[in-house]
Amino acid sequence: MLVGLVTGERRLELREMPQPVPTPGKAVVEIAYCGICGTDLHAFQSGEPYNPAICGHEWTGRVSAVGAQTSHVREGDRVAIGAAVACGSCTTCRRGDAAHCETAFAGMIGIGPLAAPHGGFASAIAIDASRLYHVDPKLDDVDAAILEPATVAVHAVRRTGIRLGDSVLVLGAGPIGLLVLQAARAAGAGTVMLVEPQRSRRELGGSLGADKLIDPGAADVTEAVNAHIGAQGADVVIECAGIPRTIGQAVSLVRRGGTVSLVGVPNGPAQIQAAEWLVKEVRVATSLAYLREEFDIAQGLVADGRMRCAALHTSTVSLQRIGDAFERLSAPQATGGPPQDIKVLVDPRL
Numbered sequence: 268m269l270v271g272l273v274t275g276e277r278r279l280e281l282r283e284m285p286q287p288v289p290t291p292g293k294a295v296v297e298i299a300y301c302g303i304c305g306t307d308l309h310a311f312q313s314g315e316p317y318n319p320a321i322c323g324h325e326w327t328g329r330v331s332a333v334g335a336q337t338s339h340v341r342e343g344d345r346v347a348i349g350a351a352v353a354c355g356s357c358t359t360c361r362r363g364d365a366a367h368c369e370t371a372f373a374g375m376i377g378i379g380p381l382a383a384p385h386g387g388f389a390s391a392i393a394i395d396a397s398r399l400y401h402v403d404p405k406l407d408d409v410d411a412a413i414l415e416p417a418t419v420a421v422h423a424v425r426r427t428g429i430r431l432g433d434s435v436l437v438l439g440a441g442p443i444g445l446l447v448l449q450a451a452r453a454a455g456a457g458t459v460m461l462v463e464p465q466r467s468r469r470e471l472g473g474s475l476g477a478d479k480l481i482d483p484g485a486a487d488v489t490e491a492v493n494a495h496i497g498a499q500g501a502d503v504v505i506e507c508a509g510i511p512r513t514i515g516q517a518v519s520l521v522r523r524g525g526t527v528s529l530v531g532v533p534n535g536p537a538q539i540q541a542a543e544w545l546v547k548e549v550r551v552a553t554s555l556a557y558l559r560e561e562f563d564i565a566q567g568l569v570a571d572g573r574m575r576c577a578a579l580h581t582s583t584v585s586l587q588r589i590g591d592a593f594e595r596l597s598a599p600q601a602t603g604g605p606p607q608d609i610k611v612l613v614d615p616r617l
Contacts, residue, residue, distance in 0.1 A: 268283070268284055268285070268286050268287075268389060268390055268391065269281045269282070269283060269284075269389065269390070269586055270282050270283075270284045270319075270385045270386075270388060270389040271322070271323065271386075271388030271389070271586055271589045271613070272319050272322050272385065272386075272388070273307065273310045273311050273317045273322050273593075275314050276311075276312070276313065276314025277311060277312070277314070277594075277597070278311075278314075279311060279589060279590045279593050281586060281587070281589075284384070284385060284389070286391070287391050287392055287393030288332075288393060289332040289333050289334035289337075289393060290334045290393065291334045291335040291336045291337070292334060292335075292336050292337055292395060292396060292397075293333075293334045293337065293393050293394060293395055293396060294330050294332065294333045294334065294337055294340050294346075294393070294394065294396040294399060295330070295331050295332040295333075295391055295392070295393045296326075296328040296329065296330055296331065296346060296391060296392055296393075296394065296399070297328050297329050297330075297331045297390065297391050298326050298327070298328040298387055298389060298390060298391060298392060298615055299326075299327055299328045299329065299408045299411075299412070299614070299616070300326065300327055300328075300408055300409065300411075300412035300583070300612040300613065300614055301323045301325060301326035301386070301387035301388055301389075301412065301612065301613045301615075302325035302326070302412050302413060302415070302416065302442075302610055302611070302612050302613070303323075303325075303589075303592060303593065303596060303610075303611045303612075303613065304323075304324060304325055304416065305441060305442070305443070305509070305531075305532070306321070306324075306532065307322060307323065307593075308593065308596055308597055309532070309534055310322070311593050311597060312534075312597050313534060318376065318377035318378070318382075319377070319384065319385045319386065320377030320378075320382040320383050320384065320385065320386060321375075321376060321377040321386055322385065322386040322388060323385075323386030323387035323388035323389070323613070324348060324375075324386055324387060324415065325348070325387070325412060325413070325415040325416060326347065326348050326386075326387030326392070326412060326415075327345070327346070327347040327348075327402060327408055327411035327412045327414070328345075328346065328347075328391075328392075329343065329344065329345055329346070330342050330343060330344045330346055330399070331391065333396065334396075337396045339396045339397060339399065340396050340399050340401070344399075344401060345401065345402040345404075345411070346399040346400060346401060346402060347399070347400060347402050347411050347412075347414050347415065347562075348387065348394070348398060348399065348415060349398060349399070349400045349415065349418070349557070349559060349562045350371050350372075350374070350375055350398065350556065350557055350558065350559045350562075351368075351370070351371045351374055351381055351395065351397040351398050351559065352371070352397065352559050353365035353366070353368035353370075353371055353559070354368055354369075354370040354371065355368075356370075357369040357370050366558055371559070372556070374395070374398060375556050380395065381395045381397065381398055383395075387613075388586065388589060388613055388615075389586075389615060390586075390615040390616070400559075400562050400563075402414075402566075403566045403567075403569075403570050405570040406566065406569060406570060407577070409576070409577045409580050409612065410569055410576045410577050412612050413442075413446075413576035413577070413579060413580065413610060414562065414565055414566060414569065414576065416442050416443055416446055416610075417446050417450075417565045417568070417569060417574055417576055418557040418561050418562050418564075418565040419443060419446070419530075419554075419556065419557055420443055420446035420447040420449070420450045420530075420565075420574075421450050421557065421561045421564050421565045421568070422554050422556065422557040422558060422561050423443075423447055423450070423505065423528060423530045423554040424447060424450040424451055424453075424454050424505075425454075425561070426528070426552050426553070426554040427503060427505060427526060427528040427552045427554075428526065428552065429451055429454040429455060429456055429503055430455065430502075431455035431457070432455065432456075432457035433455070433456050433457060433502040433503050434456070434457060434458050434460070434496045434498070434501045434502045434503070435448075435451045435456040435458070435459050435460070435501060435502065435503045435504075435505065436459075436460045436461075436462065436492055436501040436503070436504045436505070436520055436521075437451065437459065437460070437461050437462070437472075437477070437505050437507055438462050438504065438505065438506045438507055438508050438513045438516075438517065438520075438531075439462070439463060439506070439507040439508030439509070439510070439513065439531060440461055440463035440465070440468040440469055440471065440472045440507075441468070441507065441508070441531075441609070442579050442609055442610050443507045443530060443531065444461070444463070444472075444505075444507035444508070444531075445468070445471060445472055445475055445578075445579055445609070446574065446576070446579070447505055447507055447530060448461055448472060448475060448476060448477050449475055449476055449568075449573065449574045449575065450568070450574060451503075451505070452476045452573070453568055453573045453574065456503075458478045458479070458495070458496060459476060459477050459478055459479075460477065460478065460479040460480075460481060460491075460492060460495060460496075460501065461473075461477040461479070461480055461481065462481045462483055462488055463480070463481075463482070463483075464482060464483055464484050464600070465600045465607055466482070467607055468600075468607065468609060469481075469482060471578065471579075471609070474578070475575060475578060478495075479491070479492075479495045488516075488520065489519060489520060492520055498522060499522055499523075500520060500521045500522030500523070500525060501520060501521055501522065501525065502521075502522060502525050502526070503521070503525060503526045503527075503528065504517045504518075504520050504521040504525070504526070504527050504528070505527075505528040505530055506527065506528065506529050506530060506531055507530045507531045508531045509530075509531025509532045509533045509534070510531070510533060511533050511535060511536065511537035511538065513531075514529065514531075514533060514537040514539070515537060515538055515539050515540070517529075518539065518540070518543050518544050518547060518549055519543070521547065521549060522547075523546075523547045523548060523549075524547070524548050524549075524550075525547070525549060525550070526549070526550040526551070526552055527544075527549050527550070527551055527552070528551075528552040528553070528554070529551070529552070529553045529554075530553075530554055532555075579609045579610040580609075580610050580612060581607075581608045581609045581610060581611065582608055582611050582612075583611070583612045583613075583614050583617070584611060584612075584613055584614070584617075585613070585614060585615070585617035586613060586615050586617075589613055592608075592611045592613070595608060595611075596608055596611060
């Protein structure tokens with residue numbers, strides 16, 4: 268079986284690996300789609316070591332076989348990849364903080380018994396059944412393939428603590444930013460503003476519910492934000508670009524006593540003017556990944572139309588063309604011109 272793996276700087280290889288088998292506690296899933304994530308791209312661009320288990324971690328499919336001691340899923344079930352339920356026995360769980368279960372988190376970053384030998388850029392995968400959850404029958408496979416990043420967005424907004432009527436500014440209209448702005452609206456934001464230099468992504472954000480679209484190359488962002496809300500700074504700024512410059516900029520865009528939420532993962536160090544953060548008494552929220560129960564929340568939001576996942580899907584490629592997709596997604600984004608890819612799904616059946 269061929270498996271797509273990032274093996275170095277701008278190098279993606281299709282490697283032959285054994286066909287998965289359903290050992291005790293595990294299930295084999297025939298993959299329908301696997302999304303290319305920003306962390307996959309970061310590894311491809313940087314060449315830094317990348318765990319094979321997380322190379323392709325946004326996938327959905329159908330269970331084809333189950334091992335002994337597996338009761339959570341059955342053959343034929345439509346499932347998607349997620350987080351395991353908190354173990355209840357690690358040090359963090361025993362302290363009463365199941366939301367930060369060490370065992371569940373290790374599985375998400377490709378370590379320990381909950382990790383698979385490779386990611387979802389493959390025709391099939393064997394994985395601990397505790398990490399699978401059932402896909403709502405109202406959702407098609409494209410929606411299901413984007414549930415993982417949708418749940419990342421749900422987790423980020425829940426960690427941020429948006430209140431009814433808050434003015435929310437989202438920095439960056441990549442897949443996570445576009446999902447975060449929808450989750451922020453569902454959480455009760457009074458107005459949602461979006462800063463994005465690439466025109467087609469910015470316009471998509473408008474169609475997904477952003478009230479104010481700001482091109483940072485054509486307008487002073489601070490002035491545009493303040494003019495829109497009639498105040499000095501947004502209640503909440505959510506940084507989704509993962510760019511050191513915008514992380515540093517976030518504090519200048521939030522009101523005194525407001526919240527800055529860091530969601531995007533930067534490739535390198537980010538510098539901040541600590542005095543400005545202190546003077547403004549800014550609350551800082553951070554988020555990474557998700558909790559098991561948040562997959563149900565995300566599915567509900569998608570099923571009732573409050574979050575639109577399929578709108579982010581711009582193209583589908585085969586395993587054989589996955590390298591081309593990585594190159595295309597890694598190319599510099601033009602601020603104008605033709606639309607750019609947002610979410611590319613890999614279909615191993617092609």
